[in-house]
Amino acid sequence: MANxxxxxxxxxxxxxxxxxxxxxxxxLNDGLQKYTYQRAKVEVSxxxxxxxxxxxxxxxxxxxxxxxxxxxxxxxVNRLPERYR
Amino acid sequence: xxxxxxxxxxxxxxxxxxxxxxxxDACVKxxxxxxxxQEVDWDNEAGAIVRRCCELGEAAPFMExxxxxxxxxxxxxxxxxxxxxxISLGMDPASTLPQIGAEYLxxxxxxxxxPVVIDKRDAPCKENILLGDDVDLTKLPVPLxxxxxxxxxxxxxxxxxxxxxxxxxxNWGMYRQMMWDGRTMSGAVFPFSDLGxxxxxxxxxxxxxxxxxxxxxxxxxxxxxxxxxxxxxxPELTGMxxxxxxxxxxxxxxxxxxxxxxxxIIEGMILxxxxxxxxxxxxxTGYRTxxxxxxxxxxxxxITYRNNATMTISNxxxxxxxxxxxxxxxxxxxxxxxxKSQGIPVTGVYMHPRSTHHMMxxxxxxxxxxxxxxxxxxxxxxxxxxxFHMVMVVxxxxxxxxxxxxxxxxxxxxxPERGIHVFKNTTGTALYxxxxxxxxxxxxxxxxxxxxxxxxxxxxxxxxPTLVSFKSVYPKDIQEKVVDNWANYxxxxxxx
Numbered sequence: 001m002a003n004x005x006x007x008x009x010x011x012x013x014x015x016x017x018x019x020x021x022x023x024x025x026x027x028l029n030d031g032l033q034k035y036t037y038q039r040a041k042v043e044v045s046x047x048x049x050x051x052x053x054x055x056x057x058x059x060x061x062x063x064x065x066x067x068x069x070x071x072x073x074x075x076x077v078n079r080l081p082e083r084y085r
Numbered sequence: 086x087x088x089x090x091x092x093x094x095x096x097x098x099x100x101x102x103x104x105x106x107x108x109x110d111a112c113v114k115x116x117x118x119x120x121x122x123q124e125v126d127w128d129n130e131a132g133a134i135v136r137r138c139c140e141l142g143e144a145a146p147f148m149e150x151x152x153x154x155x156x157x158x159x160x161x162x163x164x165x166x167x168x169x170x171x172i173s174l175g176m177d178p179a180s181t182l183p184q185i186g187a188e189y190l191x192x193x194x195x196x197x198x199x200p201v202v203i204d205k206r207d208a209p210c211k212e213n214i215l216l217g218d219d220v221d222l223t224k225l226p227v228p229l230x231x232x233x234x235x236x237x238x239x240x241x242x243x244x245x246x247x248x249x250x251x252x253x254x255x256n257w258g259m260y261r262q263m264m265w266d267g268r269t270m271s272g273a274v275f276p277f278s279d280l281g282x283x284x285x286x287x288x289x290x291x292x293x294x295x296x297x298x299x300x301x302x303x304x305x306x307x308x309x310x311x312x313x314x315x316x317x318x319x320p321e322l323t324g325m326x327x328x329x330x331x332x333x334x335x336x337x338x339x340x341x342x343x344x345x346x347x348x349x350i351i352e353g354m355i356l357x358x359x360x361x362x363x364x365x366x367x368x369x370t371g372y373r374t375x376x377x378x379x380x381x382x383x384x385x386x387x388i389t390y391r392n393n394a395t396m397t398i399s400n401x402x403x404x405x406x407x408x409x410x411x412x413x414x415x416x417x418x419x420x421x422x423x424x425k426s427q428g429i430p431v432t433g434v435y436m437h438p439r440s441t442h443h444m445m446x447x448x449x450x451x452x453x454x455x456x457x458x459x460x461x462x463x464x465x466x467x468x469x470x471x472x473f474h475m476v477m478v479v480x481x482x483x484x485x486x487x488x489x490x491x492x493x494x495x496x497x498x499x500x501p502e503r504g505i506h507v508f509k510n511t512t513g514t515a516l517y518x519x520x521x522x523x524x525x526x527x528x529x530x531x532x533x534x535x536x537x538x539x540x541x542x543x544x545x546x547x548x549x550p551t552l553v554s555f556k557s558v559y560p561k562d563i564q565e566k567v568v569d570n571w572a573n574y575x576x577x578x579x580x581x
Contacts, residue, residue, distance in 0.1 A: 008235065008362070008377050024362055026236070032153060032223040034128065035237050036266045037361070061373040062233025062365045080269075081359060084384055 003053040004028035005071055010060050012067055015044050022077060028056070041074040099192075099328030101175035104346040105302045105395060108173060109147055109160055115178050117169050118145040118160075125159070126152045127237075132230040135161030135400035142166060142405075147395075154226035161398040163242060164305060164407035170414070173305035174326065182414075182486065189326075189418055197317060198324030200331045200342070208334035208345035210300075215388040216337065221267040222385060225349060230400050231367035235377055236263040238366065239270055239351065242399035242407065243301040244311035244319070246341055247355075249283050250293075255342075256280055257311040257319035259408075262299060262383060263363050270299075270351075270383040271363035273375065276528055277471050277512050284355065284381065294354035296339035297383060302348025302395050307331060312408070313415035314469050338386040348394040352387040368516050369412070370441045371403035375515035375525060409438040416442055416469055423467055424460060431460075432481040436473070437488060444475040448485040451538040458506065461534035470532070471512040477535040482552070494537045504536040 005025045009015060021044065026037045045051055051070035058064055078085075102108035112118035125131050125148045134146050139162050148159040164170050171180040174188055205211050215224070227237040240262035247256050256279040262272040274281045280295075288295045303311070310322040320342075323331040333342040338352045363380035365373040401408050413436035421434040424447070432448040447460050457478035464476050479485065479494045499505065513520055513530020524530065539549045551557075555564065571578065 008365075033267075035229060036223065036264065037236070038266065058233060060365065060376055062231075062235070064233065079359070080384075084354075084356060084359065 003073075005053055005055045005073075006058060007055060008058050008060070008062075012057065012065065015057070015069060017043075017045050019043070020074065025055070025071075025073075039077040039079055041077060043072045043074065044069045045071075099175050101173060101306055101327050102304060103327065103329075104304050105160065105163075105348055105397065108163070108305045109145075109395070111172050112145055112169060113147065115168075115172060116144065117166070117172060117178060118147050121146055121148045122150060124150045124152050127154065127226050127228045128152075129229055129232050131159050131161065131228045131398065132232075132400050135159075135398050136231070136402055138162045139165050139400060139406045140403065145169060151226045156393050157226045158393065158395045159226070159228070159398050160302070160395050161400065162407060163397055163399070164308065164411050165399075165405060167410070169305075170309075170410065173309065186414070186418055189414070190422070192325050192328070193315065193317065193322065193418075194422075195325050197321035198328075198330050200320040200324060200333045202333050202335065202342055203345050205334055208332075209391045210343065210345055210347050210350050210389050211334065212392045213390050213394075214337060216386075220385055220388055222264045222270070222351070222388070223267050225388065225390070225394075226396055227264050228396070228398055230398065231373075231402070233373070234263075234366050235362065235364045236265065238262065239264050240272070240299055240301065241401070242303075242308060242397040243299055244303055244307065244344075245272070245280065246298040246300060246343055247280055247283065247295060248341060249279075250287050250295075254279075255318050255320060256283070257300075257307070259308075259311050260381075261366060263366070265361045265363075265382075268385050269361060270385065271361045271380050272383060273363060273366075273515070274381045275471070275514055284357075288355070289357050292357050294357055294384075296336075296341055297353060297355050298336050298339070298341045298343045299351040299383075300343050300347040300349070301351070302391075302397050303344055304331075304346060307344055307347075308397075309411060309415070312411045314419050314472065315415070316468070336387070337389060347391075349390040349396060350388070351383075351385055352389075353383055353385040356382045356384055367400070367402050369401045369406065369408040370443075370516055370518050372518045374518045374520075376522070378526075404439040404441065409441050412436075412442040412472065413438045413440070416472055417445065420445060420447070420464055420467070420469055423463060423469070427463060429456065429460060429463075433485050435485040440475075443473050444477060445473050446485045446491055447476060447478045448481055448483060449478060449538070450481045451541060454541045457534060457536035457538055461506065461508070461532075465508055465511060465532050471514060471528070471530060474513070474517070474530060474532045475535065476532070477537060479537045480539070483537075495535055498537040498539065499535045503540075506534040506536065508532040508534070 051072035055069040055071035146161045168178040244257035262270040306326040307323045310319040332345040334345040360379035364377045417434045417436045424431045430450040461476045511530040515525040
């Protein structure tokens with residue numbers, strides 16, 4: 001089943017297509033984990049059928065952007081220093 | 086001496102709710118809270134209910150059936166009305182604001198009451214203990230308070246408890262906390278706050294983690310203490326407000342002590358060298374103002390909670406919520422204490438909650454030149470100062486609680502050239518909607534004094550205008566005659 005993700009950006013230009021990005025995304029899948037974050041390497045596309053998962057975007061003050069994307073999460077990135085894990 | 090004894094006797098009779106549960110029961114009994122039995126979704130619905138209650142001045146919602154979280158409940162808008170504030174103090178819910186204020190001043194001018202530390206076995210907050218791999222914030226019914234918020238907010242009506250590493254001062258402060266993942270929270274901590282100073286002066290330069298504990302579902306007076314900008318340590322202040330010692334218990338994973346009767350305790354460490362994003366969030370100003378940013382990050386090591394724990398929710402937004410109400414209340418009264426301690430003949434200080442605690446109204450006997458400026462300098466220069474940016478000074482003939490009178494004084498007596506004084510490059514917050522993005526980022530502020538006093542060098546007989554009102558221009562006997570005959574004249578309005 002496709003996953004639903006959300007990202008906060010100041011400007012849609014931060015979501016460059018055709019290259020790998022590292023973003024902080026939160027899951028919108030129903031359940032207890034909804035709205036929890038992870039750092040991930042991803043690719044995004046404004047073509048909604050390009051990648052399996054969907055991505056919606058919120059702007060700086062929480063406004064929902066009408067622009068939708070598809071997204072592929074390549075891998076999660078844990079930036080928390082080892083000593084705190 | 087006789088008066089002091091009388092006050093002390095009255096303090097012994099305080100019967101304020103000692104826990105959040107006692108408070109809810111008292112509010113339900115008086116009609117100031119409603120029990121909601123039907124299922125409520127933690128995802129937006131609970132927040133929307135609380136917001137609507139705030140905007141309508143409704144009873145507080147006690148939501149007993151939370152989707153996905155059996156056994157937990159929510160209590161929203163706990164102190165968003167003066168009635169519930171009176172109940173929290175053990176007073177008649179119908180008490181007036183001046184009466185509540187007088188009681189607050191009486192209790193907080195009494196002797197500090199030291200907290201007591203109790204055994205873990207007697208602490209309700211230890212009924213469930215999650216440690217190690219069991220620690221997971223998503224096991225708690227953390228709500229999405231407003232649609233579009235940066236996350237689910239763990240802490241909206243709570244206390245973040247820390248201790249100064251050198252002085253040993255204990256601080257309970259309401260620093261909002263967002264759930265980033267199951268073990269991580271991020272929060273807004275202003276640099277001028279007690280915790281902000283401890284972090285920037287001590288922990289961050291040394292690269293040391295700062296132990297913290299977040300207490301949720303506090304007694305209402307503990308929450309009041311955590312919200313008050315008082316110099317008295319919050320555990321002692323809570324005891325003074327309640328008239329008895331607050332019960333504390335030691336944390337599981339650090340040396341901090343937390344309110345034993347709180348519903349939920351989250352323990353952990355503020356990380357000195359790792360930050361995650363926080364916000365945006367619907368704020369007490371009625372806007373989402375402060376930008377999403379990398380902020381203070383809390384790593385969670387333990388969670389303890391009562392059986393059938395109740396999470397308290399404050400939903401900040403347009404007036405009025407408990408942040409606005411309680412902060413206005415305590416900021417005004419703490420400024421009154423400060424001004425009186427300096428011998429200034431103030432007749433009262435009041436912040437209207439609808440100013441979102443941004444405008445301080447000070448009543449004073451204008452006995453010497455520059456008194457309004459002295460008040461503003463003390464107010465803005467104090468620890469209270471960053472929380473408001475407007476001071477309006479009116480004379481002792483103006484009822485500071487009556488906005489019509491205050492507004493009239495402002496519009497007629499504040500000289501545009503001599504009565505408005507701007508203070509530049511002061512301390513502000515990232516939450517000020519009127520601030521520039523640059524000022525928000527660096528907590529740079531600006532403040533203003535509105536001096537609505539007649540100048541003391543004006544001749545009181547010939548230069549100072551005479552107020553023209555029913556009460557001020559007619560002889561007493563005529564006033565009484567007109568009032569007594571009001572209905573006879575054919576008017577239906579009540580006598581005044």
